Amino acid sequence: MDFVSVGLASPPPRRPTEAKGSATTTSSLPPLQTTSDISPSPRKHDKSRPIQVSSWPLTFAPGSPRRxxxxxxxxxxxxxxxxxxxxxxxxxxxxxxxxTRPALLQELLDYLHTELDGERESRKPSLRRLQIVREALNRLIDGFSAYAPVLLQIRDEYERAVEDLHARNLMIPGLQTRLQSLETHCLQQLSAYSAEAKARSLVLKKRLAETQALLAASTAENARLTAALRSKKDNATKAESNLTDVQRSTLTLSE
CATH class of the missing domain: 1.10.1200 (Non-ribosomal Peptide Synthetase Peptidyl Carrier Protein; Chain A)
Known part of the structure; x- marks a missing residue:
């Protein structure tokens, strides 16, 4: 099966030539061959030299990135x-x-890199870093005037939040001093109450010992008196019995 090169059926129309003084230049592209000029290539078994095909040069528009x-x-x-x-x-x-990056973007990146380069080791938030970022944001707002209302609203919200946090941060030392004084006062009161409670505990313990001793003495005296009362009752019972016997004897003798 033979392969035949295929070309255009008819030559392309040529542009009309213009005068040499005209601003438009003629096309520098090579003319295409007609089908009559192209002969079918016979099939050969040997390795033929590859055909060199000339391509049209590519031209880019002015200002376009280089491909x-x-x-x-x-x-x-x-x-x-x-x-x-x-x-x-x-x-x-x-x-x-x-x-290439926009000029404003490159300018802001260079500004942040220059100003914050000395503080890259410690990224702890500080008022200086905040002021640098605020300046960069203001430059960005000035560069994008169409988005200025939205950017200004966002900036104001963050500014209010930062001011509130800064005010609270300023209150922390005073609150810490007040808390320390209150803690010292509470410790002093606790120490005084502890000493007073200890003294009262000693007094109560002493009173308890005295009361316990008095109770023991009272118990012993009560036991002694109870025994004496029992003895007296026994003696009274015996005396009554003797009296009854005497009365009976007297009655018997009187009869």
Missing amino acids: IPTDSIDHDAFSPISPKVQKLHTRTRLLDDSR
């Missing part, structure tokens, strides 16, 4: 994306990376 050739970029052979799509994605990524 980087992607023929030398290595692609993953196991990627499911076709090589053509891979080249397109790579070209887009390279173009995005080659674009």
